[in-house]
């Protein structure tokens with residue numbers, strides 16, 4: 252079924268006006284697929300009719316939101332990325348007595364836990380404050396529990412080692428009743444909260460931002476906005492890691508960053524970009 | 538009718554088929570080609586590197602927001618669905634696998650049909666499952682040209698047969714005949 256562009260426009264506008272969730276600048280093709288499965292789920296062939304139902308019964312929106320986001324995640328996904336973090340970013344973090352990390356689009360928490368394990372092995376976890384944010388409240392709740400199906404631990408075990416893990420991967424969780432419960436101490440310094448990259452402002456000064464496999468769902472305009480948001484949220488020479496098939500090279504923000512690892516998409520804010528940051532913070536176009 | 542994109546789907550037997558097909562195309566072939574190929578055994582492989590040296594066209598992995606250019610071959614990155622937008626740039630998604638596949642041929646064909654309409658040519662080659670059949674039908678529905686490898690010519694015939702069971706494509710033939718068809722299409726096209 253193909254999505255009618257006018258209905259799509261009105262639907263996204265309506266959702267934004269009523270609920271403040273802005274999907275208007277998401278990449279069209281994949282959002283169309285999500286909208287199609289939403290139509291199937293609500294057994295209707297029209298986004299306008301669906302919008303009307305949601306506006307009449309706002310509680311329905313809770314069931315709509317998860318359909319519009321894609322929450323696929325994996326422990327230590329792209330293991331070499333975590334290896335590169337150890338090699339290129341950890342040595343700099345070690346020079347700080349306290350530091351802040353922002354995991355934007357944390358989904359159900361696999362990435363945050365992977366990061367926490369890495370930091371623990373580098374004796375850095377106690378120095379870190381990690382802000383983990385997403386727009387999907389249900390995903391955040393699951394992330395904060397740190398409990399996963401035992402069946403997903405296969406990937407975890409495999410990736411842990413390729414990511415440069417030095418211990419026994421099962422040291423970090425206990426298995427019971429088909430579930431793996433991660434050591435709660437790993438999440439002690441993690442603050443979970445709702446934050447929308449499309450609409451919300453900067454709220455931290457971070458030494459490292461991870462935002463992986465989130466930008467692919469945005470169109471270029473929204474990607475530019477998010478890169479600006481990151482530029483204004485990074486501390487002096489702060490690091491930014493994005494998904495392995497994502498790229499900053501199509502955004503004007505690229506000039507503010509130097510490339511630390513081209514293949515694994517690790518960047519660092521240039522030391523001379525402080526003025527740019529101030530301009531963005533004051534709302535001036537750099 | 539001018540074709541601006543050729544979308545090719547294949548799974549088992551695909552590496553050889555793609556290599557042969559590309560070798561049969563003239564060196565001045567200008568229509569961009571996008572290959573979506575399943576790779577069950579090795580999820581980490583970058584096909585653009587495998588093929589790069591073997592082709593007389595520039596070959597790239599289709600990364601997010603990359604703009605499609607004439608005379609170029611693109612491969613879907615493993616682990617992601619590949620899509621294309623109306624402004625002729627790629628986008629990616631990690632939506633659920635379709636037909637146990639990510640990338641899925643159906644997903645790309647559908648997005649390409651929506652973005653290119655009558656300016657699209659879809660090609661379905663050798664393969665072991667039904668992915669791509671539904672997408673190819675959508676391409677035809679939106680006015681695009683559809684070519685299917687003759688099941689007798691295909692190393693593994695399940696994929697072409699699934700398409701033929703679903704609808705009648707514009708052309709069914711061997712790899713060589715498909716290469717001729719594509720060359721004809723390119724001649725009739727005002728490709729940028």
Ligand SMILES: C[S@@+](CC[C@H](N)C(=O)[O-])C[C@H]1O[C@@H](n2cnc3c(N)ncnc32)[C@H](O)[C@@H]1O
Nearest residue numbers: 320323324356358385386387447448449463464
């Ligand atoms: C595919 S997951 C990525 C999870 C993790 N970063 C990883 O790479 O494994 C994408 C996440 O982005 C979130 N997301 C989508 N739009 C967002 C937005 N506007 N602001 C914040 N998060 C968003 C989704 O809810 C989803 O959890």
